[in-house]
Amino acid sequence: MLRFSANLSMLFTEVPELERPAAARRAGFDAVEVQFPYDHDAAAWQRALQEAGVELALCNVPAGDLMAGGQGLAGVPGREAEYREAVRQAAEVARVLRPRTINVLAGCPDPQHERERCLDTLAANLAHTADVMGELAIGVVTEAVNTVDRPGYLIDTSRAAFELIDRVGRANLRLQYDIYHMQVMEGDLIRTLRSHCARIGHIQFADNPGRHEPGTGEIHFAKVFEAIAAMPYDGFVGAEYVPSGRTEDTLGWLGARR
Secondary structure, eight states: OOOOOTTTSSSTTTTTTGHHHHHHHHHTTSSEEETTTTTSOHHHHHHHHHHOOOEEEEEOOOOTGGGGTTTTTTTTTTTEEEEEEHHHHHHHHHHHOOSSEEOOOOOOOOSOOOOHHHHHHHHHHHHHHHHHHTTTTTTEEEEEOOOOTTTTTTOHHHHHHHHHHHOOTTTTTEEEHHHHHHHHTOOHHHHHHTTGGEEEEEEEOOTTTTSOOOOOOOOHHHHHHHHTTSSSSOSOOOOOOSSSOOOOGGGGHHHHHO
């Protein structure tokens, strides 16, 4: 049976952030994701999640200036100290909120940095993150991101992500497979999911083009969801899309899976 989570950084933005867990629960979600739960006190998030009766499936390690168009932290040589501070902050929040998984965004290093050096930096930072989160019994994932939306993103295919994960060599490090990003970069979604199911720690989705809800683009989500449901996958499937209207009006796909 599929277990869906709602990404509250993109869905239910019609209401204030701390009211979104309850909105997601009313809509039928049992879990939520928050990209960066650092603008509110962790205790406030904890109350909102507990009162709504939802689990926190995923959040990200702080990514510095990445979301504002900068390089980010994890894969950028020279920013190792900043990244370790970000991991410390993420661990403090994780102790309270107990997310199932923490995601690390590789970033978009400046072309002045040699790619191999960036990969070495990212691998070391991922190893550190996996060690810190492993002490809290929390999984770590990293994702491949398409370079159409994010030019210069360091890890842009599932193959590159798996090579990186192999380089790091930590048992609690797996891939966050984003269906939207991988449809843009490589397609072959179901084959990849089936082939690498054991190495996938979290799945996210949006349709393409547009990054809107299922049914607005080219992806045959009925088949994709059917395939995931048949796999020995034990994680959540996260709705991380830009609603084409009010969030509640874009959840027809969720009703179809109940």
